[in-house]
Amino acid sequence: MSECSDIVQLEGVTRAFAGAKAVDGLSLKLKAGEVMGFLGTNGAGKTTTIKMMLGLLAPTSGSVKVLGGDPSDPRIRVHIGYMPEVATYYPYLNARELLAFYGGICGLDAKTVRSRTDSLLESVGLADAAKRPLKTYSKGMLQRAGIAQALLNDPDLLVLDEPFTGLDPLARIHFRELLRNLKERGKTIFFSSHELGETELLCDRVAIMKKGHCVYQGPVKDIAGDGATNLERLFLKTLGEAK
Amino acid sequence: MKLFARQTCALVKLSFIELWRRNDIFALVLLGLALMVPLSMATPFGADGASRYLDEMALLLVWGFSLFIALGAGQRLFPPEFESRTIYPLLAKPISRGRLLVGKYIGAVAASWSALAFFYVLFVASVLVRGGGFPSEMPQAIVLHFAFVALAVAVSLLGSLIVTASANLSLSAIVLVGMFFFGRRLPEYAEGLNPALSWVVKTIYAIAPHAEFFDMRQRLVHGWGAVDGGVFVVVLAYAVVYIAILLSLASFALGRKRL
């Protein structure tokens, strides 16, 4: 892991598609062990930002540094775990084979993969369904399989795109606990979400995006008041939607 | 290198599992049996002893099935990854696009080869059951067939990154089947055409993948003997060079694909 305390460092990042700026001049820092919620309406530029953080997209201008290096370098990505918004994964594999596959892609040896697979499947609640083909999984189960694959390489930085989508209330509680445990273990977590309540309960800091611009960045504790509704109020106010 | 080996192993295993669990192979084998069993029981005009037509039909089926498998395997390498969005977690892992392309290609080829080997085992078994011998040309014919399958996967892989799935499968099949049956006759067709069309046909002849180079069916069926060693190596070299060009183009196409 990098010695730099800033795990993620975005400086004036702009990404344009056919002239239209999806992200415009975004600067963002994420310190080690921090949990950051990344909020915004649909099309605000959250997923584009995440893709740039993972090296999947190159910024049109500005610089992106993750774990002290360029995320397009595979060596940096060894320490990143990523879960996409909605992925259906490989329908002919079961959860165990899926993790074995991603373990191989991460370069893990078979023994490590086996031991991590058991504990991960247990922690995401898929141990009983581990041998069922993924094509028989519900959306929520696929989401949990996605979380397991993101955690497989024991990442220092966990990037989650809409992780609560498709999870039932019980699974949400389990997932929240899982993220808290990871936070306690010093992992850095960055996730985008539309779930303001979950975000407020989990995050140290939030960033709010609007039409490619970051319109708010700050610690959750600075949002005075009484819980989730405050973040909602802040969110609406920041986006100029408050009545 | 160790990382690349592990990544390649994972991708090969993924292709194997997908191919064998799809049941395509078993459906094809059933189809082959449905065609071959009645044929093998036929005694035209009550004359016994004809076997070459069975060998020929069986080999034609093996070729057809292997092409079907190879094109499907090549087509399924990337488009489903984009559709199901699994390309994102995959590329977020420590693997570059180039390595992913090569690893996936190796996986698809290995899986297709396993299916082809299975078909050849069935073919050889059917020959032995009918009292025939193992032709001396067989190893060479199988190696060339394997090279063809690798080429077909590469063609399909490149097409899958450029056009839609149905267009890719149709175009790849037309090109490969067309060249397989008519490739060597293209210069003759070109002779009778007007200069512009003739140039087009000659260009196709020059650059299209010559699937017919790998076809040793007539040698097997009619016992012509093995191909000269030098020619055999040249054909394999042709396959290697052609595949390298296709993969380079595929790498370029994948690199330009917006994620």
Add this chain to the structure above:
Amino acid sequence: MNAVGRVLVTLCGIALVWCLVGFCSRDVERMPQVVKGEGALAVAFGDARETISQACVHKADSYFHGGIDMECDHLGGHHHDDNCKDGFHEHDHDEDHDHDGAEHDFFDPWRWINSHVRAPDVHRHLGGGEAVEMMPWFWASVKADPHNIEAWTTTWYIANNMIKDKGLALRVVAEGLEKNPDDPELLICRGRTIYDNGRGEFAAAREAFSAAVASAGRMLQRVGSSDEHILQIRDFAQAYLDEMAKRGARQ
């Protein structure tokens, strides 16, 4: 698409390729405009049946040449190991099939590879019992188009003269006559097999040749007396009758 769908698509593909190969290898303009025969094949393939039938004959011909397609494989510099005296096919066997150099003033590497991979070093013919390898293709040919008389007579020729199985030859002719009653060419074939059998079954042979002459006569009345092919058939059958009459007189 599920596995069953794929199987169906594959079946259609095989049928399409098969038709394409047959279609491309024959003369399209010779196709009859009237659907011959009955049953499912006629419904499915219509006029294409004649093309398929001819393609099967073509395939049998390539078998006779040891797998070389005589219309296509002009590639190799192969030489003939030619003991062909049976008259089964009508190709010019003495020409050199190597077109290289004559048509191309540049080195064509693809042609060079094809000439080595797709052409044998030695051109051999099927002979004796091996000729049975052609039978399935002729069988397929007459199944596709039961009115392909050339296919019937060639099949008879192979059975009678190459495999030398008179029983097989008679079965072929009997089946041919069942589909084409009173065809003079098939009647001649039957007569020749019986006559050449040497068992003194002259009455049966004479009956066949007489029927051939009568049938050819009826055909001449129908299509016009100047049809050279039918005239030849009639004269051929008549020549056999004359020869038998002479032998009968001598005996």
